[in-house]
Amino acid sequence: MFDKYIYLDNASMTRVDDRAFEEMKKYYLDTYAIATSDFGYSMGVEAREALEKSREAIANALGASPREFIFTSGSAESNNMALKGVAQALGDKKGKHIIVSKIEDFPVLNSAKTLENQGFKVSYIDVDANGFVDLEALKNAITDETILVSIQHANQEIGTIQNIEAIGxxxxxxxxxxHTDATHTFKRVPLDVNKVHVDLISVSAHTIHGPNGIGGLYIRKGTRIKRWLDGGFQEFNLRGGPENVPGAVGFAKAVELVTDEENERLQEIRDHLIDRILKEVPETVLNGDRKKRTPQNVNITFQYVEGESITLHLDMRGFAVSTGSSCFSRTLEASHVIMAASGDSERAHGSIRFTFGRFNTMDDADAVADAIRNVVENLRKISPLYKK
Structure with a gap:
């Protein structure tokens, strides 16, 4: 058995930082009331003050006003609200055309499909081999009836950072x-709404060592959007349901704890792993752009072997990674991201994603590089594709 389990799937979920967890405990155990108005009882008022202080901290990280930021249950809800809220607000007034890229995460793609079933027209924009959106195709796709463009800030699988300045x-x-989904870039890649024209931004705490189940949506002042989750009058009457005060407090603390130095350290670990694998393991391909990628992401295809086999063998050696292989997908389809970028199903099947977080070290990168070299070598020995 292994002495240490090394978690390298931080794009899916991160371990909550102890300091964020400590901040949250008070609002689970002591100040646990619903966040009432200023005219409510004292515990509720204290909860409201904590909620608004957290809102301000997170909005400030985007360069936004607190009134432009609402809390959600996470990036999936934020993305649903962005697409469906704009569609409901403008569909019968301006037009029913929406544009998304082919490599968006599932909350965006599936929201777009739902809207298609409701009579909206959706254009799916191509990307190049590194996952960059075709800007000319985007320009040409816009019509008088286009109401929304939704293109992610960076891709969840291959880490490619889009040129959202040009898109904006x-x-x-x-x-x-x-609208841009910034789930994998918030606090990792600079994003300031005063410098980039973005009307809607989805963010989440679960990728920056905050709690799961809390996220948010930046809504630029004046943007037409309707609530799509009915309930009470919470979040400026844009979302129903009691606010998650402990989650908001933990989210704000997580935002505070991310530093430029940490991102630089993650980038060094990222580059070190890329260099080692490409140098030491033959017939490998880096997925995504080498430089314009998130600091925590490495995605590599190991030709002639299946991604799920690599994942299982690494798990037995004490490493957690993810794969774009169809066998690990509930839809039994290979990574739609790598397929859109390369058109190569074998490349998608053999892909492995390593994503780093605060608690990873350079030693972790070296350890997984040693392990992957051995695992791939052994799997290729029994691979009929490799023998050919």
Whole structure:
């Protein structure tokens, strides 16, 4: 058995930082009331003050006003609200055309499909071999009936960072609302709403060592959007249901704890692992752009072997990684991201994603590099594809 289990799937979920957890405990055990208005009882008022202080901290990290930020249950809800809320607000007034890229995460893609079933037209924009959106195709896809463009800040699988400055300008010039899913870039890659034209931004705590089940949506002042989750009057009357005060407090603390130094350290670990694998394991391919990628992401295809086999063998050696292989997908489909970028199903099947977090070290990168070299070598010995 292994002495230490090394977790390298931080794009899926991160361990909550102890300091964020400590901040949250008070609002589970002591100040546990619902966040009432200023005219409520004292415990509720204290909870409301904590909620608003957290809202301000997270909004400030985006360069936004607190009134432009609402809390949600996570990035999935934020993305649903962005697409469906704009569709409900403008569908019968301006048009029923929406544009998304082919490599968006599932909350965006499936929201788009739902809207298609409701009579909206959706254009799916191509990406190049590194996962960058075709800007000319985007320009050409916009019509007088286009109400929303939704293109992620960076991809969840291959880490490619989109040129949202250029995308935002295209949308602004054409008077189209622009939404970006920043789940994998928030606090990792600079994003300031005063410097980039973005109308809606989805963020989440679970990728930056905050609690699961809390996220948010930035809504630029004046953006037309309707609530899509009915309930009470919470979150400026845009979302129903009691606010998750402990989650909001933990989210704000998680935002505070991410530093530029940490991101630089993650990038060094990322580059070290890429260099070692590409140098030491033959017939491997880096998925995504080498430089314009999130600091925590490495995604590599190991030709002639299946990703799920690598994942299982690494798990037996004490490493947690993820794969784009269809056998690990409930839909039994290979990674739609790598398929869209390369059109190569074998490349998608053999892909492995390593994503680093605060609690990973350079030693972890070296350990998994040693292990992957051995695992791939052994699997290729029994691979009929490799023998050919």
């Amino acid at each position: 300008k295209i949308c602004k010039d054409n008077k189209v609302i622009f």
